[in-house]
Amino acid sequence: MSSTAIRSRSAGVSGHLVVALVALAVVLGFALVIAPRTLAANDSADFSDENALREAFRKAFAEYWASGSGDFPASLQHTVDYWFRYHIAKAVIAALLLIVLAALAVLLWKAFLRAGGLGAGVNAALATAGTFVTLLAVFALLTVMANIQGIASPFASLLPMLPVGDYGGAYAGIIGQIRRALAGSETTPALRVMIDDFGRYHVAMAVIAGTVAVIFAVAGALCLRAFARTAKSERRTRRVLATFGALAILSTATTITLAVVNTATAADSAPALAAFFNGGW
Incomplete structure (x- = not known):
C-alpha cells in the first residue's frame, strides 16, 4: 500500500470520493462557462458570443425605445427570452457546482481535523485545499445569486450591455x-x-x-x-x-x-x- 493511500486512510479521506468530486467539479466548472449559451439558444435567438448578444440587444433596444410602447418588439422579446433561459441554465449548473464544492470542502476540513499526527506537510496540504475549495464554493454561491436575479428580471440584467x-x-x-x-x-x-x-x-x-x-x-x-x-x-x-x-x-x-x-x-x-x-x- 502506498504512503499516500496510508495517509489518506489515516486522515479519514476516501481517495476515490475526493477524485470523483474533483472531477465532477471540473466538469461542472467547464459547463458553467460553455453550456449556458448552447442550452439557451433556439431558432429565434442563437448568439455566437457575448459581442453578438450585445449588438443584437442594442439594436433591439433602439427599436423598442423608438416605438415608445411598453410592449417589446419581437427582436427584443427574443433577446430577453434567450437571456432568461441563459440565466436558468447557468443558475442550475452553478447550484450543482456549489453542492459538489460544499461536499468536497466538508470532506477536506474533516480530514484536516483528523490529520493531527500525519505531519506538517499533510496538514498544510489539507488546509490549503480546504481553503481553496471553500473560496470556490463562495464564488459558486455568488454565481447562483446573480443568475437567480437575472431569471427574475432578464431585461434589466441586459441593460449593462x-x-x-x-x-x-x-x-x-x-x-x-x-x-x-x-x-x-x-x-x-x-x-x-x-x-x-x-x-x-x-x-x-x-x-x-x-x-x-x-x-x-x-x-x-x-x-x-x-x-x-x-x-x-x-x-x-x-x-x-x-x-x-x-x-x-x-x-x-x-x-x-x-x-x-x-x-x-x-x-x-x-x-x-x-x-x-x-x-x-
Missing part, C-alpha cells in the same frame, strides 16, 4: 433621450417598463441576499455553539469552528447590507436607473 458611457457612439442620442426623460416629469410607457423592471431586479437581489443572510446566520450560530461545546484540549477543532463561525457572522452582515441597499433602491428605482444611465451604477 448598453453603451451608457459611450457619449460619442451610435446610441448616444438614445441614451441622451433616456437621461432627459428620467430627469423630467413625463414617463413614457417604455420608460415605465424600464423603471419597474429595474425595481424588480433589485427586489430580487434583496430577497436573495436576505435568504442567504439567514443561512449564514444559522451556520454561524451552529459553528459557535459547537465551538462552545468542544473541549479546550481539541485546539484544532476549536480553531476551525471559531474561524468558520466568525466568517459566517461577517458574511451575514455583508449579505444583510446587500439586502438593505437593494431594498432601498427598489423602493425608489427611478433615481437609481437615472444614475445607471449617467454612468454611476
